[in-house]
Amino acid sequence: MIDSMKIPSSMLPEDGRFGCGPSKIRRKQVAALAEAGTTLLGTSHRQTPVKHVVASIREGLAEYFSIPDGWQIALGNGGASAFWEVACASLIARRGAFASYGSFSGKFAASAAKAPFLEKPVVYQADFGSCTLPKYTDDVDVYCWAHNETSTGVMAPVRRVEGSREQGALTLIDATSGAGGLPVDIAQTDAYYFSPQKVFGSDGGLWFAILSPDAVKRAEDVENSATLEGARRWVPPFLSLTQALANSNKNQTLNTPAIGTLVLMNEQVKWLNEHGGLKWASKRCAKSAKTLYSWAEKSDYAKPFVEDESFRSNVVVTIDLDDSIKASSVVTALRENGIVDTSGYRKLGRNQLRIGVFPSVKPSDVEALTYCIDYVVEHLQ
Numbered sequence: 001m002i003d004s005m006k007i008p009s010s011m012l013p014e015d016g017r018f019g020c021g022p023s024k025i026r027r028k029q030v031a032a033l034a035e036a037g038t039t040l041l042g043t044s045h046r047q048t049p050v051k052h053v054v055a056s057i058r059e060g061l062a063e064y065f066s067i068p069d070g071w072q073i074a075l076g077n078g079g080a081s082a083f084w085e086v087a088c089a090s091l092i093a094r095r096g097a098f099a100s101y102g103s104f105s106g107k108f109a110a111s112a113a114k115a116p117f118l119e120k121p122v123v124y125q126a127d128f129g130s131c132t133l134p135k136y137t138d139d140v141d142v143y144c145w146a147h148n149e150t151s152t153g154v155m156a157p158v159r160r161v162e163g164s165r166e167q168g169a170l171t172l173i174d175a176t177s178g179a180g181g182l183p184v185d186i187a188q189t190d191a192y193y194f195s196p197q198k199v200f201g202s203d204g205g206l207w208f209a210i211l212s213p214d215a216v217k218r219a220e221d222v223e224n225s226a227t228l229e230g231a232r233r234w235v236p237p238f239l240s241l242t243q244a245l246a247n248s249n250k251n252q253t254l255n256t257p258a259i260g261t262l263v264l265m266n267e268q269v270k271w272l273n274e275h276g277g278l279k280w281a282s283k284r285c286a287k288s289a290k291t292l293y294s295w296a297e298k299s300d301y302a303k304p305f306v307e308d309e310s311f312r313s314n315v316v317v318t319i320d321l322d323d324s325i326k327a328s329s330v331v332t333a334l335r336e337n338g339i340v341d342t343s344g345y346r347k348l349g350r351n352q353l354r355i356g357v358f359p360s361v362k363p364s365d366v367e368a369l370t371y372c373i374d375y376v377v378e379h380l381q
């Protein structure tokens with residue numbers, strides 16, 4: 001048994017959670033949860049007190065994202081992964097164009113390819129660590145990509161494909177790890193959807209979607225035609241976007257949500273808005289990310305994985321290590337000192353660290369992390 005390495009406590013970050021989801025949950029959120037422990041937890045989600053929390057989240061998100069008139073906020077159970085299936089069932093009319101440049105963006109395209117009532121999707125692919133957007137494509141009715149590819153640390157632009165509106169195609173953005181930490185113009189999207197356990201430092205299990213009037217209309221049309229005689233499509237109630245929206249507008253969900261998740265989410269949305277909103281949060285994330293990229297560029301054993309600087313994510317930072325240093329040993333030593341979840345994405349299989357620098361993570365803690373990594377590498381043997 002080798003003794004574990006001890007990083008001097010004066011070097012350690014205040015909080016050692018750097019995961020990309022679930023991500024750090026702030027103490028104040030946990031305190032709010034404790035407070036809710038005897039009033040909200042264990043009570044009906046169809047009664048006013050819990051509905052009030054849902055209303056507060058929806059209003060808070062509308063403010064945070066400065067949503068255009070007519071856009072609406074829906075939520076449901078199952079996380080962003082469930083929303084992919086909701087989109088296949090309720091939003092894609094016939095065929096979609098997708099960009100795939102990592103594990104998550106690839107998964108949505110794979111779902112669409114398997115849906116028997118949809119035509120084979122058109123997939124624009126880029127290598128891991130790089131990025132591409134879907135190009136204008138005839139005969140598609142949705143364009144889909146991820147704002148931030150969590151598996152590789154790549155952030156992508158969010159703007160409509162030229163000509164997409166004229167052809168009546170929707171823009172569906174998986175914003176799970178980007179929403180709330182990266183600037184966005186919601187008017188460039190028809191569905192901007194995400195799970196709460198990344199930027200919003202809440203727990204998993206829910207999806208949120210900001211929907212344009214065109215997206216709502218599409219869901220109505222798709223679901224209506226699915227009920228016609230001879231239609232090949234099955235829209236299960238659980239995957240029905242119109243049912244999700246009808247419930248959301250009553251500040252409920254189709255089926256029972258985790259009330260704890262709602263309480264944590266509400267606390268975080270309020271905190272973000274109070275501190276200066278998306279502008280403040282995205283600056284804070286950019287600052288933390290810059291600390292890491294600059295440190296890596298100066299280091300003689302580390303370098304940013306994403307070569308093109310414009311695609312380097314400000315919320316999920318990926319750093320390759322020299323082959324002489326095993327990233328897994330660094331990750332283990334950090335964990336022994338309370339610094340957790342710094343390993344690269346499993347399926348990427350690189351000698352890499354991946355660090356979540358969401359708004360809850362203090363920029364000063366990110367700086368401390370760089371000292372700790374240097375310390376560990378120096379003392380590894």
Ligand SMILES: *Cc1c(COP(=O)(O)O)cnc(C)c1O
Nearest residue numbers: 079080081104146150176177195
């Ligand atoms: C985490 C993540 C998902 C999956 O979220 P779940 O809540 O686990 O379904 C989807 N897309 C992106 C970009 C993610 O980061």
